[in-house]
Amino acid sequence: MAVNASEEQLTVDFHPDPDRLVAHTAFLADDLLEGREAGTPGHERASLYIATEFRKLGLQPAGTDGYLQRIDFRRSRLKTDSLRAVLNTPGEERELTFLDDYYVGASLVRTASSLDCEMVFVGYGIVAQPLDYDDYQGVDVQDKCVVAFKGKPAWFPSEQGAHFSKLKVKNAADRGAIGFISLTTPESLERFPFEKYRERVGRARMTWLYDDGSLFNAKPRIQSSITPSPAVAASLFVATEKDLDDLYAMLETEERFVPFPIPGRLQLEKGSQHEAVTSPNVVALLEGSDPVLKHEYVVFSAHSDAIGMKQGEAGEDLIINGALDNASGIATMLEVARLFSGMEVAPRRSVVFAAMTAEEKGLLGAYYFAEHPTVPVQSMVANVNLDMPILLYEFADIIAFGAGHSDMGGTVSRAAAAESLELTPDPWPEQGYFTRSDHYAFVKQGIPAVFVKGGIKARDPSVDALEVDKDFRKHHYHQVSDDMRLPIKWDAAVTFTRVNARIALELANQPSRPRWNDGDFFGETFARETAAE
Missing domain, CATH: 3.50.30.30 (Glucose Oxidase; domain 1)
Incomplete structure (x- = not known):
């Protein structure tokens, strides 16, 4: 585990292990887990795997039953x-x-x-x-x-x-x-x-x-x-x-x-x-090193569930494995947790690592955690969310949904620059991605959030990143072909891990908590509402 920090130690160089990223993704996307649909044995296996990895890293349990926060569903x-x-x-x-x-x-x-x-x-x-x-x-x-x-x-x-x-x-x-x-x-x-x-x-x-x-x-x-x-x-x-x-x-x-x-x-x-079923979020805590700021929390989240299995005939592939959506996101979170827990000096704020269930059913695990937090909601200062990084090309830019609503935009810009990446504005505003993943449950509690994806430019000029993205969404998104047979670029996964780790570390170490931009609709709507409750 990390030891106490001095206030001067605010940055670190990260070296993600590509083999660990491959191993986590491959297990979570294996047929054994039958597509990880929330409320199924396959998702239970995924949750126990994530909890075991948290325990191996020495992270503190932050669920309601050890690392698990079990939820009753209909x-x-x-x-x-x-x-x-x-x-x-x-x-x-x-x-x-x-x-x-x-x-x-x-x-x-x-x-x-x-x-x-x-x-x-x-x-x-x-x-x-x-x-x-x-x-x-x-x-x-x-x-x-x-x-x-x-x-x-x-x-x-x-x-x-x-x-x-x-x-x-x-x-x-x-x-x-x-x-x-x-x-x-x-x-x-x-x-x-x-x-x-x-x-x-x-x-x-x-x-x-x-x-x-x-x-x-x-x-x-x-x-x-x-x-x-x-x-x-x-x-x-x-x-x-x-x-x-x-x-x-x-x-x-x-x-x-x-x-x-x-x-x-x-x-x-x-x-x-x-039918009554249960399914867990999996939550762990890395305690901060600052005696005051350790009582504030940066929440690092990714959803652990996928679609499950489709209907079809015996003998055909029916398992929607969810390798990129979102086994790779969980793998990234686990690797960031390993990097943080191995630091000589811990981040100043505490960091919560949360694997959310039932995102594919309507962000349900995240909404439950946001309404039933295992750390004080008023002490959550930011959320960094990972969902379906399309790691099929080495990206030269990133897109950060939500970065324009708070001063976290500067944090993302600095993290991108440190990785020689451009920061590209949302190229798909009609899709409304800012409201479509788990980070939005935190936004609705008045907590600034950011959701980073690889961008629309490839380092290799012969690769049309937009076409690769479009092809994945058309032919593989929520399909049985989202599995380990995809040509995943693990160097891109390393870059994705590093840039998200940089974002989370700066948020955990900066002197003041992130603030909504003046006049921002989401800040005014939800920060005011939660403050009034």
Whole structure:
């Protein structure tokens, strides 16, 4: 273990071991773990492996049961043989076929769901007071199904828009709606074609339970959400003043949608099978060396779960091993923990290493930890999160989601410069990555966070990094091919480990805790809210 530090010792040169990175990734992505889906024996094996590595490093247990913070979940699977959906529009009653005409998921709230509702179009279904935007203005949706486009207005700031988009179903429930009909757009279909919903069949939904038995993030009033196919979506608007193409044309403008009723009714019945399961976060602590600052914590996180197994025929590869998503992220975290625990002088602040469960189910393990922290939440000063580094080329730059919201931007810039890397602004603002991984659970507690990925430039000028990234997301992301057969560049993994270690070390050693930038939306929204509680 590290010994006490003097205040002068603030930097160190790191030498990650590529063999350790390979070994951790290979074990966690092995078929033995069956894709590490949260709540399965495979994920339990992964968690025990991570806990054992923490113990070998001499890190202190920081869970609720040793290194483990076990969480009670409800798991729900859709009973596809229970489905019946009928769309009544003027002059036509049409029985809809699951996956051809619509997609629904299991209900976390009830085992039998039933809808029979009138429909109201509400634009995007967004309410964003800071942007003076309200899709529900002047419309009554009590006991109705709201119909809303995926995404956000083109003129919204990208990350704020991603935040407000996550509140759509809550907005509907708060206004008395009983169903949510989510319309695809040309942009959303480009990223996720309707046919890909077939890959979700058989996958379980999950949420965790509070001590009183209530469900995290549940919307009991909503009987179901449903995504119609583009053809069925078009049929909703055959008797309205604007058809679907008219509404599509408005998506790229600043013209605001005006809510209107959609003639007809939607009827839907579905059954869900519920099961109680548990799954752990794995949490360890490296105590800081400064007698005062050791009571503050930098949280270094990565999710340990993956998708699990897909449905298919006997004899074919069904295991979605998750080598890059996110065995490589856990491997990086374990190597940073080894480097920190082996330092002659420990970081001044304490460092929490947290392997989060159920990220693939909606950041659930991170939200649980953020709401049930094993160290005081007000003493967590920063989060550095690792998720799906695409280590298929030696990158010449990094992207740091969240760095522009706090003075951690300077920390990231210095770490990048030390590795001769450029810092590239978010090249995919429409994707809303800042709200899509575990760090966002910390942001919502008022804690500045950063999420670093390899960038869009390769050191080898013959490599098109953007194309490599695009190819991975199209052909390997959440697929059985995300395994150790990928041409992973372990030199890139070493660089990725080093730059994240530099970021975390500076955060742990700097005299003052990181601060949100003046006027930052996330800082003002969540720092103020948490301070008021």
